[in-house]
Every structure is written in structure tokens, then in C-alpha cells.
Amino acid sequence: MRDTRIYSILVLVLSIFFCLCLAFLVWNFNNRPVNTANHTTVPVNANSMTAAITAGQTRDSLQKIYAATVNYLDNKMETATDSAGTGEMAVKANDFDRLKNEITTLLKERATEADLDLARQKIAELQLKVAQLYSRNKDIEEENRRLSALLAQLAQAPRSAEVPVRQETAARTVNGKVPAVAFAASDLRLQAVYASDGGDQETTVAEDAEKLNGYFVIKVPGMQQGFAVVHVVVIQPNGQVLKNSAWESGAFETAEGRKIYSYQLRFDYAKGETKPLRFSLGSDRFMQGNYTMQLYYNGHVIGKLTKTLM
Amino acid sequence: MHNPVKSRLLLSISLIVLLIGTGTAQKSFKLKYKNSLVYAGIEVGSKGVKMSLLEIGKNAKKNGTFNILKDTSVNTDFISFTSSSYHATAQGVWNLYQAAVKDYKIPSERVFLAVSSGVQGQAEKDKKQDWVNRLLDSFKVAINEPSRKIAIMDAMEEARLSHLGIVPDAKRHNTFLIDIGSGNTKGGYFPIEGDTKTLKLFQLTWGTKSIANAVEKRSEEDKSLTNFKKQLFRVLEGSPNTEITYAVNVSGAYAMSDNIVFSGGIAWSVATLMYPELIDNGVVPTTYEEVMKFSEKMYKNYSALNDTILTRVLGDGPSKNLAIKEIKDVNKTFDQRALMAGTGLLLKIMRQFEGIEEKKQFFLVKNGQVGWISAFVDETVVQ
DSSP: OHHHHHHHHHHHHHHHHHHHHHHHHHHHHHTOOOOOTTOOSOOOOGGGSOTTSOHHHHHHHHHHHHHHHHHHHHHHHHHHHHHHOSHHHHHHHHHHHHHHHHHHHHTSTTOOHHHHHHHHHHHHHHHHHHHHHHHHHHHHHHHHHHHHHHHHHHHHHHHHHHHHHHHHHHHHHHHOOOOGGGOEEEEEEEEEEEEETTEEEEEOOTTTOOEEEEEEEEEOOSSOOEEEEEEEEEEOTTSOBOOOOTTTOEEEEETTEEEEESEEEEEEEOTTOEEEEEEEEEOSOOOSEEEEEEEEETTEEEEEEEEEEO | OOOHHHHHHHHHHHHHHHHHHHHHHHHOOOOOSTTOEEEEEEEEOSSEEEEEEEEEOTTHHHHTOEEEEEEEEEEOOGGGOOHHHHHHHHHHHHHHHHIIIIISOOOGGGEEEEEOHHHHHHHHHHTOHHHHHHHHHHHHHHTTOTTOOOEEOOHHHHHHHHHHHHSOGGGGGGEEEEEEOSSOEEEEEOOSTTOSSOOEEEEESOOHHHHHHHHHHHHTTOOOHHHHHHHHHHHHHTHHHHHHHHHHHHHTHHHHOSEEEEESHHHHHHHHHHOGGGTTOSEEEEOHHHHHHHHHHHHHOGGGOSHHHHTTTSOSSHHHHHHHHHHHHHHHHOOHHHHHHHHHHHHHHHHTTOOSSSOOEEEEESOGGGHHHHHHHHHHHHO
16 A cells, blocks of 8 residues: 555655656747857748747847847848849848838837737738748759750850861871771873983883883862871782882882882871872892783772883 | 712712802992992991991091991900900900901902991990090001001090081081990081081980889889880880980970981891881981881880781882891890880980971981991091
């Protein structure tokens, strides 16, 4: 019996203690300080404020909410003015100033219950306007971002259009090559000659020949000016490539593999130019038979001619 | 059954036939040009004594073509200036002279002796010029020609003669010659039309061996090929890059030259491995891109750079045999890393001349080592 009574008293004391703690927490929550400096979200709606608290507490709370709202508003107004300019923002600023003055008057020291209700409505109105401003500001920021991205894209667009042209130019200038179809050789000539008092005399007799003179014309189509190399391969009747001197012959890559050339002609060309090119190949002894002259550009044959010596 | 007299007779006949055959082979040359003469040039160099037997035709200067009949050398390390190196050098000079005169039947007046700039430079540095003079005097006494003139080269004269010996007259005033040596690089060009006495000298303190040494030093513990390549890039980007850029700019060669000619061991190696089909050519034209491609191959697929693979496409004959021999010689002289270092330096210099608008023609000379001796011989003969 005695134990049961002690247990009941203990439960009653704990319940009272629990109720007191709850009351203290509720009071403490309603009077918590508002950090205006780092407050970046829209303040809570004034309508949610409990009506049960006293008029003084209500005024204090409303003043704090108001201060936070105004502080937030000032920040947003500054940002919005920076990003949107002056025109419309000047009108908005007047509305906000009017509302701020009204609320300040209502929240004076001797405010009645009706004044506080009105102040609450005005703060709610101010908060709504701030929220609208915030939303509008966000839209402007989004639009700014979108426009910036569009501008960047537009700024890059001409560059990406230039890339293939530059690469093509680079390929041409670095490798000294253009597509094989770019050049055409015409008017090919190959003459066996011997020297006489009147200059070089043509011959068809192998025994008399002292050198082979070659001539052809390169037609440059409508393209940019540049630099090119044409390789001349002269194949002797024995199938060997005719070589003049080690300084003039060499090896080059073709579509059929690496070949030895008899002579290479290096030249600058201009748009639409017709370029006559000449070469001369000497030998201690020319053989009887067919001499085949092949012209290569960029590893592809662009001209071919056969000359027979008897 | 077994007749010892008959066996000895057969053996004696075989030996006589063999000796006659060998002797004939040593003393006869297959000459290449009409109206040519054979000369011997003996060079006392830093590493040893070298003799080149050259066939020089009447058009040699015009065409830049001389035929190397034989190229032989004795390692004596003369520039260490020790008693043994002195005697080895003196003996080497004497033996080669005797070989030229007696074995190859070249008259004494067509045998020329010269001292290279490397020897002269080191002798000046070490104050050992009396050693050089003593060597030359003893040679004159030995051949019984006390009034014989023996040339002592300086770097400028050697570079000038190299240009004259290697580059044909037609390309004399638009060609920049660069000799990449093991410890340094030198060369130049003739800037004044018609003047072959005034050479614009070009010098670098870097050569193939000094680059390779610097890379080895940087590589430290990591001796992998990957690290060698990485460190090679770093070495080349450092002091050599600055020096090359400066030296090329100062030389003014870019504006004045159409042809850039490289000689030296690395030029010979790259030319031999890149163009085995041009093995008979003493000089091969090339491009920056081709050398770059070759450099990559050297790093990624070095095993493919052997004589069997490289000469596979060549038809059987003397050219193929020569290519096999030369490729083997290259692979004996330079290992993969030395080739990478040398090619890296070569590319670095080539890059300075690789213009966007203007394209230079690059050449690799294989027999550059006999260039100055041949020009020296040629100039002396004309005088």
C-alpha cells in the first residue's frame, strides 16, 4: 500500500515537471532570436504566428519578422537592380518603401491589437511582394544564364566552322601535300639530247644521247596558294630508275608503296596558276629501248609518257 | 694411301693462290668516274688515325661526287697525351701511310696528312702542342720528306672544308651544313656569293653522346625505355633547345638556306635505317615528318630495324649485300637509346627550319667523315 502511494506521488511530480519543461520550450521557441545577417530564405508567413501570445510579444515578434523581411528585401533589391537595371525597379522600390513606412508606423510602441493585425497583414503583403521579387529575380538570373550560354555558343560557332579549313591548311602546309586530285599535269615532253655549238640538239639515238630533258605543265585549280613537290620517276629500259645524282634522287611514299624518284621539283604555287616545270637527267650511257616518265603528286600518278631511243 | 708430299704441295699451292687473290683484291679498286685519280687522306683525329682512299673525278666539285674506295681507322686516343697513346698514334700514321703507298700504290704526293681541329683544340687546352709538333716532325723524318707540309685544322677550317667536300658547287651558297658529332655539333654556310673562304660558323655544345649521357644522368634509378624517352624529352627541352634556337637565329641560316644538310654518325645511321633502298647514295633527301615517323618506330618497334627486315624488299645483288653490312654496322655502333638520343637532337635542329610558309629541303649525308679530307685533298691538288 505504502509503495503504491509513493509511486503515485512520483508520477505526479514527474508529470508536473514535464509540463513545465514543455511550457518553457514553447515560450523559448516563440522568443528565439532571428539571424538576419545569414537569412537567405523568405521569412515564415506572419499568419502562422500564434494568436495566443501576448500583444507585447506579438509586437516584438512582428518587429523581428519585419526586420528580417526588410533586410532580405534590401539584399534582393540590390541584386535585382544590378541585374535588371533601373526602370521597373524604381517603381517597385517606391511600393516597398510605402509598405515599409506603413508597417513601421503600425509597430510603434503604443500599437493597439487592431494595429498589430493590420501590421501583420501589411508584413504578409510585403513578404508576398518580396517573394515575387525573389522569383522574378531568379527568372532573370536564369534568363541571364541562358543568354550567356547562347552567346558563348554563338561565339564558338564561327570557330567550329573554321576548324576544318584550318586543319586542311595545316595539313597542306605541314605535310606539304594537298589532295591528289588537286593538280593536273599536261603538255608532257621527254627529249634525249646531246650538246652542240648551237645548244642542245634532240636525238632518238641512244648512243648519241647525253641527257634526257623533261618538261610538263602543272595546272593549279582554284585553291589557296601554297607549296608542293612533284616527283619524277624515269624508268630505264632495264627497269631501273634513272638517277642523276644522289642530291637529286631519293625515295618517296606512293599509293603502291615506297618508290625511288629520279628528280623532285619543289615549287610555290598561286591560285589558278599554270606552272611550267623542267628537269634534266644525265647518264654516262643511255640504253636502247623505252624510257617511261611518271609524274607523282602526293603519291599518285598525275602524268605518264614513254620515249623510245634506238 | 696418304702421301705427305702430295698433301704439302696441295696446301702450298692453295696458300699461294689465296695470297695472290687477297693481294689483288686489296690493291685493285673498282673506279666509278672517268678521268679520276685515287688519293689518300690521313687524318690524325681525337679518337685515332683515319685513312680515306678517295676517287676524285674532274667534276667532283661540280657534282659533289667523290667515291670512297676505302675508309679505315686505328683507335689510338691521341688526345689523352700519354706516352703509349703517342706511340700508338705515330705507329698508326706510319702503318696507314705505308699501306697507301705500298699496298695501294698511291704515290706519296697523293697521300695527304692533316691534324683535326679536335686534336688541335685539346692540345691548346692542355698545353700539349709540342706533342703534336713532335708527331708530325717524326713522320716527316720517317718518310724522308722534311719539307712536307702538314695541315693543322681549326674548327672553322674543318667546317669550311666539310662544306666544300660534301656539298656540290650548285648548292654551295644556299646550303647549311650541320655536322652532329658525339660531343658537339658544328657547321655553317657560305653567306657571300662566290666566296668560299668566309664561312658563317654554327656551333653547339651538344652532340649525340652528350645528349645520351644527360638523359642517363636524369633517369637515375629508373632505367626503363619509357623513362628514357620521358627524360630525353626533358633534356632536349632544356639547355639544348635554348642553345639550338639561339644558334640558328644568330647564324641567320633560316633566311639564307634552301637546303639543310646533316652529317655525322647519327645522319649516317638514320639514313641507312630509313632508306636501305638508297644504300648506294652517299646522301639522301628526307623530311621532318619522315624522320619523326622513324623516331616513333625506333621507340615502339626497334626490333624491326634489323638488316633482315629492312632489306626484305630489296632485290638480291651487291646493293642488298651492302645494305645488310651497313645496317649491321649501324646497329653495332648505336644501340636503341643512343639512336633515340641522336635522332631527338636531329629532330630538334630540323624543327628550327621547319617553317609553315617556306619548306626547306633536308638531306642526310652518310659519308660526311671524309668530307673535309676530300676537300682538303681537292684544294691541295688544285694548288
